[in-house]
């Protein structure tokens with residue numbers, strides 16, 4: 001066991017592991033999509049690896065330089081990792097925290113002072129461990145509130161790693177406090193060296209966690225982009241209402257529900273009367289604006305449980321979870337509201353409306369055709385009126401507008 005944890009070998013293994021992981025982080029930073037903070041994480045790990053290299057080379061360098069530079073690098077790497085976490089969660093590129101850096105500078109000054117004390121090694125390790133504990137707890141506090149949604153597991157892993165780092169730092173603090181005066185850190189007992197090895201492992205897990213956090217954020221963005229694309233594929237760009245595609249897919253779902261629970265549902269189709277004249281007299285852009293105003297009136301005049309869509313051109317459709325009689329009443333109310341409304345710049349307009357209640361076992365095509373037939377009859381009957389189709393067989397052939 002002792003041989004396995006031979007100090008120089010241990011130092012070499014840890015350094016090589018850290019260098020490898022730091023290089024991989026830099027590679028990911030240069031070649032993949034990353035987020036604010038990733039660069040700081042990569043720099044933090046490179047700095048940590050540099051600190052271990054200095055530890056290995058300590059005997060070949062002037063001791064004051066090796067100790068102070070090594071500690072400065074260790075402090076800087078902790079501050080960089082914290083800044084990376086802060087920037088990642090806040091999505092900002094501004095370096096996050098001056099308190100850590102100021103604290104780090106004070107600790108470094110204390111460490112420099114300790115170089116001239118007989119019990120300096122112990123005190124140095126205790127101060128450095130205290131700082132490590134402080135940063136670990138700050139990272140934990142910063143990250144924990146973000147453990148939700150898709151980021152939950154990766155963030156919890158990050159919190160666990162920094163809790164582990166904090167535990168090791170406090171363990172080492174107590175261990176060194178109780179130990180006799182030390183002359184060389186790496187010459188300490190096996191337990192002490194084992195802690196360094198565990199810390200190196202934690203650094204690797206941290207790097208993995210950073211990659212995981214980045215990956216889950218990419219997933220999150222893709223998911224949101226897909227949801228946005230799906231939503232906008234169902235919206236009519238001119239009026240902002242749902243489009244026909246959305247209404248049809250909702251109607252299919254409603255048909256299943258209505259058939260299963262025998263609940264009434266009606267389709268109301270409405271068409272602006274003589275809309276062509278608006279375009280012809282005032283131009284297509286004014287026509288577009290009139291359509292937008294009409295959409296607003298229709299949407300405002302129906303219940304929130306009704307689904308309004310632009311069916312196409314100057315036609316709108318409303319899905320109402322009510323029986324035919326109530327749908328006709330609502331359509332009359334809407335027709336009346338529209339005729340009372342001043343529409344800029346054309347004045348008052350009227351609509352023709354066709355209503356049809358879903359018949360048990362009927363499909364969407366047949367239901368729409370019946371509503372369309374009723375609308376056609378409203379047009380034929382002189383416009384500005386509501387017609388219904390009650391599902392009873394008719395003698396005349398089915399017509400469409």
Ligand SMILES: Nc1nc2c(ncn2[C@@H]2O[C@H](COP(=O)(O)OP(=O)(O)OP(=O)(O)O)[C@@H](O)[C@H]2O)c(=O)[nH]1
Nearest residue numbers: 271272273274275276277279284285287288313314
């Ligand atoms: N401005 C504008 N006009 C549109 C749009 N979609 C369809 N239209 C116009 O709507 C008009 C529909 O004309 P018609 O089908 O003859 O109907 P109408 O003039 O309303 O006559 P009736 O429906 O029979 O009362 C055409 O002039 C189309 O160009 C659109 O997105 N914007």
